[in-house]
Amino acid sequence: MTSKWIGKRVPRLDGPERVTGELKYMTDYHYNNMVWGRVLRPPYPYAKIKSMDTTRAKNLPGVIAVLTHEDIPGFNGFGIVVPDQPVLCEDVVRTTADAVALVAAETEEIAEEALALIDVDYERLDAVTDAEFAITEQAPKLHADGNIHSHVVIKNGEVEKAFQEADIILENTFHSPRQMHAFIETEGGWGILEKDGTLTIQCPGQYAYRDRLQIARALAWNPARIRVISSPVGGAFGGKDEITVQIYLALLALHTGGRPVKIHYKREESVIAGMKRHPFKVKMKTAAKKDGTLLANQVLAIADTGAYASLGGAVISLAIEHSCGPYKIPNVDLEGYCVYTNNGIAGAFRGFGVNQVCMGIETHMDMIAAELGIDPIEIRKKNVYHQGDVSSLGHVVKGSVGTWKTLEAAEKCDLWINREKYKAEISEPWKKRGVSIATSFHGVGMGIGLPDYGAASIQLLPGGRFEVGVGCEEIGGGNGTVYAQVAAEILQCDVTDIVVVQGDTSRTLDGGTVTASRSTYTGGRAVATAAPNMLNLLTKAAGEIFGVSEEQVRVADKKVVVYDADGKADSSLSFAEIYDYLYENRRDTRVEGHFMLPKEKKEIKGSGGAPHRLYGYLTHVVMVEVDTLTGETEVLRVVSIPDAGKVINPQGLEGQAEGGAVMGIGYALYEDTIIENGYHKTTNFSNYILPTVKDSPQIETFPVEELEETGPFGAKGIGEVVMIPIIAATISAIHDAVGVRIKHLPATPERVYAALKARKDQTNQSNEENVM
Amino acid sequence: MMVSEIDMISPETMEECLQILNEYEQEVRLLAGGTDAVVRMKEGHWRPKLWLNIKGLRDLRFICEEKDGIHIGPLTTHTDMVQSSLLQEKADVLVHAAKEVGATQIRNMGTIGGNLGTASPAGDTIPALFVLDAVIELSSVNGIRRIPIEEFFVGPGKTVQHKSEMITNIIIRPQEENEIGIFEKLGPRKAQAISIVNVAISLKMSGDGWQCAGGKIAFGSVAPTVIRARKCEVLLTLQELNEEGISNIASLAWKEVAPISDVRASAAYRRDMSTALLERGLLRLMKRWEDR
Numbered sequence A: 001m002t003s004k005w006i007g008k009r010v011p012r013l014d015g016p017e018r019v020t021g022e023l024k025y026m027t028d029y030h031y032n033n034m035v036w037g038r039v040l041r042p043p044y045p046y047a048k049i050k051s052m053d054t055t056r057a058k059n060l061p062g063v064i065a066v067l068t069h070e071d072i073p074g075f076n077g078f079g080i081v082v083p084d085q086p087v088l089c090e091d092v093v094r095t096t097a098d099a100v101a102l103v104a105a106e107t108e109e110i111a112e113e114a115l116a117l118i119d120v121d122y123e124r125l126d127a128v129t130d131a132e133f134a135i136t137e138q139a140p141k142l143h144a145d146g147n148i149h150s151h152v153v154i155k156n157g158e159v160e161k162a163f164q165e166a167d168i169i170l171e172n173t174f175h176s177p178r179q180m181h182a183f184i185e186t187e188g189g190w191g192i193l194e195k196d197g198t199l200t201i202q203c204p205g206q207y208a209y210r211d212r213l214q215i216a217r218a219l220a221w222n223p224a225r226i227r228v229i230s231s232p233v234g235g236a237f238g239g240k241d242e243i244t245v246q247i248y249l250a251l252l253a254l255h256t257g258g259r260p261v262k263i264h265y266k267r268e269e270s271v272i273a274g275m276k277r278h279p280f281k282v283k284m285k286t287a288a289k290k291d292g293t294l295l296a297n298q299v300l301a302i303a304d305t306g307a308y309a310s311l312g313g314a315v316i317s318l319a320i321e322h323s324c325g326p327y328k329i330p331n332v333d334l335e336g337y338c339v340y341t342n343n344g345i346a347g348a349f350r351g352f353g354v355n356q357v358c359m360g361i362e363t364h365m366d367m368i369a370a371e372l373g374i375d376p377i378e379i380r381k382k383n384v385y386h387q388g389d390v391s392s393l394g395h396v397v398k399g400s401v402g403t404w405k406t407l408e409a410a411e412k413c414d415l416w417i418n419r420e421k422y423k424a425e426i427s428e429p430w431k432k433r434g435v436s437i438a439t440s441f442h443g444v445g446m447g448i449g450l451p452d453y454g455a456a457s458i459q460l461l462p463g464g465r466f467e468v469g470v471g472c473e474e475i476g477g478g479n480g481t482v483y484a485q486v487a488a489e490i491l492q493c494d495v496t497d498i499v500v501v502q503g504d505t506s507r508t509l510d511g512g513t514v515t516a517s518r519s520t521y522t523g524g525r526a527v528a529t530a531a532p533n534m535l536n537l538l539t540k541a542a543g544e545i546f547g548v549s550e551e552q553v554r555v556a557d558k559k560v561v562v563y564d565a566d567g568k569a570d571s572s573l574s575f576a577e578i579y580d581y582l583y584e585n586r587r588d589t590r591v592e593g594h595f596m597l598p599k600e601k602k603e604i605k606g607s608g609g610a611p612h613r614l615y616g617y618l619t620h621v622v623m624v625e626v627d628t629l630t631g632e633t634e635v636l637r638v639v640s641i642p643d644a645g646k647v648i649n650p651q652g653l654e655g656q657a658e659g660g661a662v663m664g665i666g667y668a669l670y671e672d673t674i675i676e677n678g679y680h681k682t683t684n685f686s687n688y689i690l691p692t693v694k695d696s697p698q699i700e701t702f703p704v705e706e707l708e709e710t711g712p713f714g715a716k717g718i719g720e721v722v723m724i725p726i727i728a729a730t731i732s733a734i735h736d737a738v739g740v741r742i743k744h745l746p747a748t749p750e751r752v753y754a755a756l757k758a759r760k761d762q763t764n765q766s767n768e769e770n771v772m
Numbered sequence B: 001m002m003v004s005e006i007d008m009i010s011p012e013t014m015e016e017c018l019q020i021l022n023e024y025e026q027e028v029r030l031l032a033g034g035t036d037a038v039v040r041m042k043e044g045h046w047r048p049k050l051w052l053n054i055k056g057l058r059d060l061r062f063i064c065e066e067k068d069g070i071h072i073g074p075l076t077t078h079t080d081m082v083q084s085s086l087l088q089e090k091a092d093v094l095v096h097a098a099k100e101v102g103a104t105q106i107r108n109m110g111t112i113g114g115n116l117g118t119a120s121p122a123g124d125t126i127p128a129l130f131v132l133d134a135v136i137e138l139s140s141v142n143g144i145r146r147i148p149i150e151e152f153f154v155g156p157g158k159t160v161q162h163k164s165e166m167i168t169n170i171i172i173r174p175q176e177e178n179e180i181g182i183f184e185k186l187g188p189r190k191a192q193a194i195s196i197v198n199v200a201i202s203l204k205m206s207g208d209g210w211q212c213a214g215g216k217i218a219f220g221s222v223a224p225t226v227i228r229a230r231k232c233e234v235l236l237t238l239q240e241l242n243e244e245g246i247s248n249i250a251s252l253a254w255k256e257v258a259p260i261s262d263v264r265a266s267a268a269y270r271r272d273m274s275t276a277l278l279e280r281g282l283l284r285l286m287k288r289w290e291d292r
């Protein structure tokens, strides 16, 4: 069957209003009688609160409300998995990202001034700022249960024995940066107490229904009295998965007499208070046979989750699940800790722990290949698992697996075939070029233990158009256009006849998060589940109108057609006419579709949720040029080869592949939020170095489509893996260019230069020794 | 001081501007392109009682050649300098430096007067002005003073300018025949980057070959103010500027600098980078000289 919409370069339906700026950021809305909210942060990373006095702040003219923990009607805590983060601190602060009090005032400046008038008496405590120290007995316990938030272990085979039998063993330690989401719109939004006593929270997020539950828990309210609107713009990348300011907005809105209250973090506040990626220390020991067959992998990963858990436990579980790459390694011993410290807060971020471990296994693949003299693609092909194989974790992989095909495509791409030629084309004599590849994978949807489901509604509108409602937010990625394509394909209409509504608890069903590479798969499949119900509704109505049985009616090409006994088209009705009939007869015009995501039945013992039923796969080929005088690295070309299953919208996929590549380059070469002794040294975008367009390479995307039978039209998910292998590939390409391996990311000019210098000193020394 | 309490006046003429500078008793600060001023106001560092907005003073935006040198008005933007054929011909090093400032938007708003006024040791146009022997003209109601650029800066953010004064002209020497210049910048990325180290070089070549008749070198971001590298300058004429000669001169650069460690880079790296940038700059200059 040829498809009309699936796999087509359908321009984004919301494209024009985005590029013209007509679509507003929520924090750019304005209400005439609005008030400003601000949050008080502690000056110390770890301290006891001895007393608090808000009198002076309350007396400042223009101040409308000053709130502390005493003003929280319900539970003083939030957190997706365990609510261990206080909404407003009561007796202790564990990070400078904590919130101590809230202010609402007539102007932002008065609110700011009021913050300075809140008197808090602190007793400073020694901060715990090293994750490895935090695990030890001597470390102060930041939470009642100690500093280990979670500990996961996966064991398979016998690693020690394998190490004895191996021909080659590599052991290295890798450090990864505290990457910042750096979304264009910082955390912010509006809280409005409506006339009927309900609350409306307008705040960009990644799961309106869960935000609503977390707000309700803090307010001790029936969640049905809270409406959360969380779409359609701002960017998130995981950084708005957890509660950001929703509860503060709700609390303040209860004290402003119905006036809308706005909070909008300045970038400086976002840097301190916002979630970050977990910095990891990954110790990895990998063994192989002479012919390149992987024998064993031993991993110890320690993740610094900062003061609170958020999704840290899930991040370390995913890291361990993915720590052997998409390979078959018969003997593994994998262990991960998620640890509390006083270093800000870490949580969900695109890649979710996989970035950090991929760097380890892919670097080792490269080193093994080099040492054994095997081609880096060949050695990977030799070790990858295929659909139906047993993975390193010991489970049979049931979903579609495209790694081999992506490697095959990499081997045949121009950059790889002609790499020696391109490497020789250096721009200046003191520069050197390198080309490298890396491959990775990423689970789609939640792991075992977290119920994962999708839902969508479709409503026939006057005039014959359809409103498709999907819970999954639009936060900039373009999933709404995917939903319209799926709906239009099945309903046999134009994409422009589809109105997509997302991220609004009053207008959409709960369909889970827009995270975990799941929104195309889940939302798409939910729409594909609802659409046949709409077809039924249409054919049934037409059958009634014509007085024929439903079997004689079919939807085709924007119409409902009645066929005569010979199967010839007899007459037809437009969708608009069907709507009129249903409306006149007061009949329902809305259908729903629900489904559960497929899951593995058996959890791998101790893994905290592994394995996933589905994974997306991707291989990157990268060319860099290194300036040997300064240590600067420039990424010149990237080839991104995703296996996304069926590509529903190639243009959307390229958008993800390109954005992901640049975000991966940022992780590999530039970005780190520096915290020393619990205090942020990075303050804003002057010293948090994001790649700009000038640092962005030429990026080509060549998808391979390994269809996933459970997905909508065979689609999987790709939102995270697009940024993962490029990290290791870039670092390996630096090695290919100048012969040094950077294991502490980002590979800033200073780190690359230091490595070059150390190597030079070493060779000088050994030359001297040779002379003597 | 809250931002909303700050006043702003936009004088129509330079005389009016100098009057206000002279008479206004409380803290006043000039506002040109605002690309430094607004950032520092937001951060709470610069909260004067009055902003004196001079962006509209068209008379202070010019580039022209006079008997005593090339005159550049303080309100000349970085883009103006990049596009000036006079500067391209006779002050290439300043054009290169202006090209490296921020990105297009910043170059369209930011001015050379503002770059001097901020007096950052990392200011990108300043090393170029050093090697072009710039003279800074300061005006007040009492008259004019002319200060050689090497005496203009006192320390980071500090200059010899008095409260009642403003920069009204920047005079540079035009490059001579066979004089070529280059500006090298090392930032953490390619655009919108504060220099970790930068260097401006202007060399007078003696006709054919790789012999240099004399030259000037100035480093930024490696000392409390921009500094000249006089030892390296002397070496320029003592040997041919082939690969070996260049390497010899560059290796001396670290003796000229006294950098600090901060979030952007360590002192040790900055020191090594003064050598690296000087080497890279000289190599590129000689390539250009060879290809001319």
Ligand SMILES: Cc1cc2nc3c(=O)[nH]c(=O)nc-3n(C[C@H](O)[C@H](O)[C@H](O)COP(=O)(O)OP(=O)(O)OC[C@H]3O[C@@H](n4cnc5c(N)ncnc54)[C@H](O)[C@@H]3O)c2cc1C
Pocket (backbone or CB within 6 Å): B029, B030, B031, B032, B033, B034, B035, B036, B037, B038, B039, B074, B075, B100, B101, B102, B103, B106, B109, B110, B111, B112, B113, B114, B115, B116, B117, B118, B122, B123, B124, B125, B165, B166, B167, B168, B192, B193, B194, B195
């Ligand atoms: C994103 C970004 C990137 C940047 N990148 C760079 C860069 O790469 N390199 C670089 O060097 N700088 C950079 N800057 C800093 C800034 O853009 C430059 O220093 C610019 O030249 C300042 O000019 P302005 O006209 O905007 O100055 P303003 O901000 O208006 O003023 C700066 C200071 O100069 C004083 N001043 C202005 N005019 C005069 C005058 N006529 N007489 C006396 N004092 C005066 C003001 O009172 C103020 O103290 C960057 C800034 C930003 C925001």
